[in-house]
Amino acid sequence: MKAVARGHEFFGRATSGTQPPGSGGTSTLSAGRIESVRIGLVNNMPDSAVERTQRHFIDLLQSSADGLRVEVMLYSLPAIPRAAAAREHIASTYEPIDALWDDGLAAIVVTGTEPSERNLKDEVFWGSLAGLIDAIDASGIPAMFSCLAAHAAVLQVDGVPRSALADKCFGVFEDDVAVEHKLMEGVGARMWLPHTRWNEVSEAELVKAGYQILSRSDAAGVSFFAKERRGLWLLCQGHPEYDGANLLREYRRDVSRFLSRKRATYPELPRSYFGEPEAQLLCAFKDAAVAQGDATFMQAFPRILPGSPTWDAWRVGATSVFGNWLKYVSAAKASRDAARSDFKPDPVNTDVAGYIGDQYLTGRAVEPASTPSGDGWRL
Secondary structure (H helix, E strand, O other), X not given: OHHHHOOEEEEOOOXXXXXXXOOOOOOOOOOXXXXXXXXXXEOOOOHHHHHHHHHHHHHHHHHHOOXXXXXXXXXXXXXXXXXXXXXXXXXXXXXXXXXXXXXXXXXEEEOOOOOOXXXXXXXXXXXXXXXXXXXXXXXXXXXXXXXXXXXXXXXXHHOOOEEXXXXXXXXXXXXXXXXXXXXXXXXXXXXXXXXXXXXXXXXXXXXXXXOEEOEEEOOOEEOEEEEEOOOEEEEXXXXXXXXXXXXXXXXXXXXXXXXXXXXXOOOOOOEOOOOHHHHHHXXXXXXXHHHHOOHHHHHHXXXXXXXXXXXXXXHHHHHHHHHHHHHHHHHHHHHHHXXXXXXXXXXXXXXXXXXXXXXXXXXXXXXXXXXXXXXXXXX
């Protein structure tokens, strides 16, 4: 089957007494067999970040798997503008978006992309993304929405709008954590998370719409939040998948855009990210670059090495959150499988479709199984 051949399969490093395949052990969730889940990653990031984002989410899921066998299938919305090289990469390594409902997915992760419009609904990809969100909601499959995709999801299903920030939210921020929530088990009272965005959704509006706030800070607002719809949705305004160098790459990109006159202001340093020596180097470069005002000066951009204790401080917390989410996904899959084995044919046509660009996504609408409650998963 083509989907299996193009999937990324791995077995998460077992903890809490779990064993890898062939060692005679069992997974943390099932005695006598290895639990297996298939995750769909809908990667909508710009061309320059497509392969890196794909790798980062696969790495995060692998480090979070904890005894589960996980297969990641790759998809991308066709309405995202692409150059020829990125289209070729996606055509050769990704599944068609309309295969989402044929690939037996246990959960779906949807990334954002770089915004180009103040109003989300004015983006060229809005109809495609909104249709995907509706189809996921109708399917009852658990989902995770990241950054702009989180903004799109709450706007589409609950009418919660995003608002523009006066300054870019950019850096690593320390959140207070809702430690009593099952998805935040093992995270601790506080966690770090990187943010890079020009917009936000209001905490008050999210709570009013029935979302539970899982982590937040005064400086960055809401990070992780969740809601139980037909399936459990985990959403995040930040980037838990980032590696340590991501914010440096983005800062360097924004400096280059300023010197190329593609943005009006010189970017601020990301908060709580660089150590003092690195910050001094970059501030000195800023003074010289502004004085010269020439894109060729980027050749003198300082070589920055990891030095700050927050360089990738979010990784431990992000791994815990995604590990808890994967446990939920596995339990929900087992519940759906059990319900499906008892399913009796219904003469009523229950096909559901969501419009995705020029295509329809069609899946089978099954009455969603109740969220596993025996282990405290009820939101």
